Amino acid sequence: MVEYGLIGFPLSHSFSKKYFAEKFEKESILECSYELFPLDNIDQLPLLLKQNGNLRGLNVTIPYKQQVLHFLDVLTPVVEEIQACNCIKIQDGKLVGYNTDVIGFEQTLERKLAAHHKQALVLGTGGAAKAVQYVLKKKGINYLQVSRTKRNGIISYAELTQEILETHTLVINTSPLGMYPAVEEAPEIPYDCLGERHYLYDLVYNPAKTRFLAEGERRGAVIENGANMLVIQAEASWDIWNTA
Numbered sequence: 001m002v003e004y005g006l007i008g009f010p011l012s013h014s015f016s017k018k019y020f021a022e023k024f025e026k027e028s029i030l031e032c033s034y035e036l037f038p039l040d041n042i043d044q045l046p047l048l049l050k051q052n053g054n055l056r057g058l059n060v061t062i063p064y065k066q067q068v069l070h071f072l073d074v075l076t077p078v079v080e081e082i083q084a085c086n087c088i089k090i091q092d093g094k095l096v097g098y099n100t101d102v103i104g105f106e107q108t109l110e111r112k113l114a115a116h117h118k119q120a121l122v123l124g125t126g127g128a129a130k131a132v133q134y135v136l137k138k139k140g141i142n143y144l145q146v147s148r149t150k151r152n153g154i155i156s157y158a159e160l161t162q163e164i165l166e167t168h169t170l171v172i173n174t175s176p177l178g179m180y181p182a183v184e185e186a187p188e189i190p191y192d193c194l195g196e197r198h199y200l201y202d203l204v205y206n207p208a209k210t211r212f213l214a215e216g217e218r219r220g221a222v223i224e225n226g227a228n229m230l231v232i233q234a235e236a237s238w239d240i241w242n243t244a
């Protein structure tokens with residue numbers, strides 16, 4: 001049995017296991033399994049690999065997309081640049097790091113992107129934010145990074161003003177705020193400053209409409225959740241694992 005899986009913590013509401021189980025059944029892919037491997041410490045990864053010798057690929061989720069880099073033997077150019085990995089190919093005993101979040105985010109962002117979306121706010125500072133920033137740079141979209149705490153090159157939520165929201169009409173939530181079961185949570189942005197020119201993109205997919213998206217939609221903004229991005233990145237991972 002060839003094994004694939006997901007590492008992160010916690011994984012109780014993971015999309016990946018159900019997605020791949022359905023894919024294997026629908027496409028009659030035999031002798032393959034996809035399992036969840038919740039690790040409460042990334043240092044448990046070598047033991048996991050030792051105990052599961054049939055593993056050929058892993059996805060990586062919160063909070064290890066950056067921490068996992070220390071365990072990789074090879075970094076692909078995108079991973080080298082953004083310093084975040086969400087897909088590992090295990091080949092000849094070596095761990096090769098990829099980032100399929102970049103692929104999924106770029107393809108789904110384009111579907112509703114308008115000419116006036118020239119400046120963005122990136123909410124959050126984790127591994128997913130790195131993929132988002134990479135795509136925005138590629139597209140020539142300037143951005144401000146926002147976090148709870150102001151630090152070098154990053155502004156705080158408290159500093160967001162009407163003027164900033166008027167010019168930064170693309171707002172992307174890369175944090176887990178609002179993810180099930182904490183569905184009442186949302187990034188602390190001035191929602192009353194949003195309007196029809198805004199495009200709110202939430203990498204969270206469960207629930208399908210987070211409070212962040214609902215507040216934007218109520219004020220006329222275009223919205224998108226992370227569900228389609230997840231499908232695209234999952235398929236990109238599968239292609240990577242099964243390409244020589």
